Amino acid sequence: xxxxxxxxxxxxxxxxxxxxxxxxxxxxxxxxxxxxxxxxxxxxxxxxxxxxxxxxxxxxxxxxxxxxxxxxxxxxxxxxxxxxxxxxxxxxxxxxxxxxxxxxxxxxxxxxxxxxxxxxxxxxxxxxxxxxxxxxxxxxxxxxxxxxxxxxxxxxxxxxxxxxxxxxxxxxxxxxxxxxxxxxxxxxxxxxxxxxxxxxxxxxxxxxxxxxxxxxxxxxxxxxxxxxxxxxxxxxxxxxxxxxxxxxxxxxxxxxxxxxxxxxxxxxxxxxxxxxxxxxxxxxxx
Amino acid sequence: xxxxxxxxxxxxxxxxxxxxxxxxxxxxxxxxxxxxxxxxxxxxxxxxxxxxxxxxxxxxxxxxxxxxxxxxxxxxxxxxxxxxxxxxxxxxxxxxxxxxxxxxxxxxxxxxxxxxxxxxxxxxxxxxxxxxxxxxxxxxxxxxxxxxxxxxxxxxxxxxxxxxxxxxxxxxxxxxxxxxxxxxxxxxxxxxxxxxxxxxxxxxxxxxxxxxxxxxxxxxxxxxxxxxxxxxxxxxxxxxxxxxxxxxxxxxxxxxxxxxxxxxxxxxxxxxxxxxxxxxxxxxxxxxxxxxxxxxxxxxxxxxxxxxxxxxxxxxxxxxxxxxxxxxxxxxxxxxxxxxxxxxxxxxxxxxxxxxxxxxxxxxxxxxxxxxxxxxxxxxxxxxxxxxxxxxxxxxxxxxxxxxxxxxxxxxxxxxxxxxxxxxxxxxxxxxxxxxxxxxxxxxxxxxxxxxxxxxxxxxxxxxxxxxxxxxxxxxxxxxxxxx
Numbered sequence: 001x002x003x004x005x006x007x008x009x010x011x012x013x014x015x016x017x018x019x020x021x022x023x024x025x026x027x028x029x030x031x032x033x034x035x036x037x038x039x040x041x042x043x044x045x046x047x048x049x050x051x052x053x054x055x056x057x058x059x060x061x062x063x064x065x066x067x068x069x070x071x072x073x074x075x076x077x078x079x080x081x082x083x084x085x086x087x088x089x090x091x092x093x094x095x096x097x098x099x100x101x102x103x104x105x106x107x108x109x110x111x112x113x114x115x116x117x118x119x120x121x122x123x124x125x126x127x128x129x130x131x132x133x134x135x136x137x138x139x140x141x142x143x144x145x146x147x148x149x150x151x152x153x154x155x156x157x158x159x160x161x162x163x164x165x166x167x168x169x170x171x172x173x174x175x176x177x178x179x180x181x182x183x184x185x186x187x188x189x190x191x192x193x194x195x196x197x198x199x200x201x202x203x204x205x206x207x208x209x210x211x212x213x214x215x216x217x218x219x220x221x222x223x224x225x226x227x228x229x230x231x232x233x234x235x236x237x238x239x240x241x242x243x244x245x246x247x248x249x250x251x252x253x254x255x256x257x258x259x260x261x262x263x264x265x266x267x268x269x270x271x272x273x274x275x276x277x278x279x280x281x282x283x284x285x286x
Numbered sequence: 287x288x289x290x291x292x293x294x295x296x297x298x299x300x301x302x303x304x305x306x307x308x309x310x311x312x313x314x315x316x317x318x319x320x321x322x323x324x325x326x327x328x329x330x331x332x333x334x335x336x337x338x339x340x341x342x343x344x345x346x347x348x349x350x351x352x353x354x355x356x357x358x359x360x361x362x363x364x365x366x367x368x369x370x371x372x373x374x375x376x377x378x379x380x381x382x383x384x385x386x387x388x389x390x391x392x393x394x395x396x397x398x399x400x401x402x403x404x405x406x407x408x409x410x411x412x413x414x415x416x417x418x419x420x421x422x423x424x425x426x427x428x429x430x431x432x433x434x435x436x437x438x439x440x441x442x443x444x445x446x447x448x449x450x451x452x453x454x455x456x457x458x459x460x461x462x463x464x465x466x467x468x469x470x471x472x473x474x475x476x477x478x479x480x481x482x483x484x485x486x487x488x489x490x491x492x493x494x495x496x497x498x499x500x501x502x503x504x505x506x507x508x509x510x511x512x513x514x515x516x517x518x519x520x521x522x523x524x525x526x527x528x529x530x531x532x533x534x535x536x537x538x539x540x541x542x543x544x545x546x547x548x549x550x551x552x553x554x555x556x557x558x559x560x561x562x563x564x565x566x567x568x569x570x571x572x573x574x575x576x577x578x579x580x581x582x583x584x585x586x587x588x589x590x591x592x593x594x595x596x597x598x599x600x601x602x603x604x605x606x607x608x609x610x611x612x613x614x615x616x617x618x619x620x621x622x623x624x625x626x627x628x629x630x631x632x633x634x635x636x637x638x639x640x641x642x643x644x645x646x647x648x649x650x651x652x653x654x655x656x657x658x659x660x661x662x663x664x665x666x667x668x669x670x671x672x673x674x675x676x677x678x679x680x681x682x683x684x685x686x687x688x689x690x691x692x693x694x695x696x697x698x699x700x701x702x703x704x705x706x707x708x709x710x711x712x713x714x715x716x717x718x719x720x721x722x723x724x725x726x727x728x729x730x731x732x733x734x735x736x737x738x739x740x741x742x743x744x745x746x747x748x749x750x751x752x753x754x755x756x757x758x759x760x761x762x763x764x765x766x767x768x769x770x
Contacts, residue, residue, distance in 0.1 A: 024521065026522075027520065041575075044478075044571070069581055084514075086517060216567070219476050220704055221545070221704060222560060224560075263584075270577050270578070
């Protein structure tokens with residue numbers, strides 16, 4: 001069992017969890033992920049590590065409640081336990097000295113870029129973080145990102161904070177102004193990662209994306225997470241999750257993420273009905 | 287240890303001549319009705335009754351030179367355990383079985399006895415061989431049901447720590463043998479449940495999971511520690527286990543977990559699965575109970591094609607057919623019936639249940655619309671000259687292409703070896719297929735590291751992996767005891 005020590009409700013169904021997972025912490029590196037399972041009938045879901053604390057033996061995860069499992073997780077409290085947390089999985093981010101590193105994080109993808117930016121900062125690289133959300137109150141981890149970035153640039157869709165527009169709006173102007181950058185890393189929704197990759201390609205700037213296909217075991221055993229990178233089949237769990245954004249077949253990734261959409265919908269509908277019935281009972285009892 | 291019968295005839299067995307014994311017909315296995323079972327996940331064979339078992343055991347002529355034992359990769363003392371069955375001493379029979387076989391209830395179900403012990407049974411030359419596998423299953427089931435599971439007397443602790451990587455058949459066997467020798471054994475398992483292929487691969491209707499659970503419980507009772515959610519290579523490396531965590535030796539039994547795809551167009555369409563993914567979703571994750579008692583979705587397809595002719599292909603096709611929304615399941619195999627590597631029993635069960643076999647048929651392309659599979663282009667094959675495997679090579683027949691309408695296709699054409707351990711263990715030698723190189727005891731190129739099962743020999747059987755785990759356990763014992 002893996003106890004939840006802290007839980008915070010951040011924004012737009014995004015929650016922060018500090019979870020005790022001492023075995024994972026020992027080896028955790030930037031760019032890696034864990035697979036968790038809430039309960040006996042639960043599914044296995046991969047979540048990128050946002051942070052970890054070696055002394056406490058804890059990992060920090062940011063999870064957005066979208067499907068049944070993540071919604072169930074959003075109902076858990078500090079003191080509750082997850083049934084399984086396993087990892088760390090994936091090849092850690094490649095961090096090399098003497099680079100100007102630009103990280104682009106959209107939505108709760110900001111959580112995933114956090115440890116990677118920090119790893120670059122720790123070895124003395126210049127770090128620029130471009131983070132964005134739909135509006136000011138939905139932006140997460142601004143303080144954490146400021147603490148590890150030489151510069152933080154912010155975009156909101158509605159212009160309520162920072163530049164009005166997308167994270168790509170900021171990146172585009174940086175590219176146009178020929179601001180120095182050696183590596184760009186983008187993590188967020190597939191459309192965003194594709195947009196960043198399309199943007200940097202003509203400028204020849206190395207661009208990495210961290211892919212999030214459907215995954216089950218995390219050890220390369222099932223092949224559910226297969227992606228095409230430069231015409232070659234790769235398993236995101238063991239060959240990734242980071243790949244060259246200029247080589248990734250994004251339309252395929254988008255299609256494969258919908259593999260179980262009809263079933264996920266059924267699962268969510270049943271779950272909602274159960275929750276409603278529960279609420280109804282509680283109200284009646286009151 | 288149970289004493290072996292010295293003179294079977296003198297110890298109270300029915301006085302029958304060998305001729306009379308051979309006249310007793312082999313007892314058929316009672317089975318669930320094919321049409322009923324194709325709708326459920328309950329076990330297909332129902333098992334012998336005690337009376338059937340005793341009668342079947344009387345067919346054994348108690349050879350002085352029992353070939354059956356040599357035919358068994360773990361050398362089960364077959365005549366001896368069968369002798370106890372004939373006398374109705376099922377408890378003694380169970381103890382005898384367990385002297386060499388840690389997982390008899392599993393082996394009695396999934397071993398290919400027809401190629402091993404039963405293939406060389408002396409009476410098998412004249413009449414049907416003794417149903418050794420069914421008797422093994424009966425004895426193991428009887429013991430479990432009786433609650434009289436006897437624990438061996440463990441020797442004093444040797445103080446040696448051994449790490450076993452992977453809780454599949456090889457690892458469980460190796461761990462069991464080492465624990466019985468007084469070592470402190472920890473199994474590290476990547477998944478959340480121990481059992482390896484016994485829980486993620488082999489379906490419930492062929493091997494009920496409670497049987498695997500019982501075998502695992504037995505290991506825990508004799509002191510084996512099992513750490514699930516622990517991926518050696520990621521959570522910890524072999525070097526760390528040995529240099530920092532104090533393990534004196536390591537056994538690698540990580541199996542053949544790397545699915546092969548076919549390299550034909552369209553195989554990344556939604557609806558094309560590896561057999562590993564499909565079977566893991568249904569078996570380990572209990573996807574057959576989705577959405578009510580499992581959150582893991584499984585393909586909801588009316589028509590399913592399974593590509594391949596091995597046991598995994600049979601398991602996948604029979605599993606697919608049992609899902610309530612699947613109406614039709616095909617086996618698509620490029621050679622003919624006789625070349626199919628699956629056990630005859632599995633093929634027969636599949637036929638009975640209504641699987642349609644498209645033999646001498648090879649898929650050439652997956653077809654789809656909007657990212658989803660809706661058909662599979664196939665071509666008919668004929669058999670040519672024998673190839674390197676000794677089997678006749680399938681050759682395409684020009685102009686024989688046709689389209690099979692399916693919404694799900696499951697690729698069961700084999701597994702490579704999972705590279706996770708090799709990549710993270712410097713100095714561990716492997717061959718060009720990624721299989722770890724090991725000698726006949728499982729010893730690898732790394733001091734103190736043994737390996738066995740599919741990770742060494744490539745995808746094979748449960749019992750071969752168990753045999754390898756057993757041999758390695760003996761060698762590891764010698765090694766740690768000679769080490770100062």
